[in-house]
Amino acid sequence: xxxxxxxISMDSYEGQEVNITCSHNNIATNDYITWYQQFPSQGPxxxxxxxxxKVTNEVASLFIPADRKSSTLSLPRVSLSDTAVYYxxxxxxxxxxxxKLIFGQGTTLQVKP
Amino acid sequence: EPEVTQTPSHQVTQMGQxxxxxxVPISNHLYFYWYRQILGQKVEFLVSFYNNEISEKxxxxxxxxxxxxxxxxxxxxxxxxxxxxxxxxxxxxxxxxVRSPTxxxxxxxxxTRLTVL
Numbered sequence: 001x002x003x004x005x006x007x008i009s010m011d012s013y014e015g016q017e018v019n020i021t022c023s024h025n026n027i028a029t030n031d032y033i034t035w036y037q038q039f040p041s042q043g044p045x046x047x048x049x050x051x052x053x054k055v056t057n058e059v060a061s062l063f064i065p066a067d068r069k070s071s072t073l074s075l076p077r078v079s080l081s082d083t084a085v086y087y088x089x090x091x092x093x094x095x096x097x098x099x100k101l102i103f104g105q106g107t108t109l110q111v112k113p
Numbered sequence: 114e115p116e117v118t119q120t121p122s123h124q125v126t127q128m129g130q131x132x133x134x135x136x137v138p139i140s141n142h143l144y145f146y147w148y149r150q151i152l153g154q155k156v157e158f159l160v161s162f163y164n165n166e167i168s169e170k171x172x173x174x175x176x177x178x179x180x181x182x183x184x185x186x187x188x189x190x191x192x193x194x195x196x197x198x199x200x201x202x203x204x205x206x207x208x209x210x211v212r213s214p215t216x217x218x219x220x221x222x223x224x225t226r227l228t229v230l
Contacts, residue, residue, distance in 0.1 A: 032215075034216070041202070041224055042221075042223070042224065043117075043206070043223055044156060044204070044219075044221050045221065046219065046220070049218070077156050087156075091215045091216070098161040098163070098168035099146065099161055099208060099213075099217070100169055100171075101146075101148070101158060101206075102158065103148075103156040103157070104155060106155070
């Protein structure tokens, strides 16, 4: 599983767009990039997943450049309720992978009023 | 929307006692997982379970831990003789086989907070 690096913390204000970038220099050809969100005392929650270019859903957008060595999670117009830890995970269909998720420290996003 | 449920929400036990943490995965899911998170630390993988057997386990998942799917709906984690360092949030997760277990979305339960005294 590719190692990921992301900022430990970020601050933002309500209504702003927040971009969290994750580096994954050793990403493999068959790896996907997945972001999870975790609120205090809750289990992680899937946000978005992508392989290349751009993916958008009702919650966020995920931008992946052509070399796939990084990715950016974009949260439009954040609110106080978006205060959480955001995890970037990279993994793919290699033989022997059983689905285990390897979480790093994540990025703690603090949204201020 | 279907969700993973876990009971109890909080379990307090004495060191050396056995505990069983229970999970009800989403009904059509086939892959099941346990993770734990010590307070202030990252989420750690414990074990994955598929087709009624363990697929993979981490170094944390030693002989004191076991998992079971006793019927068609429950998935349990047993800790035989708890230690102080087992105090943590324990999360159950499940996924359905859409593409592959490594890329399919895992749905996490709300967790059981285990406190070992």
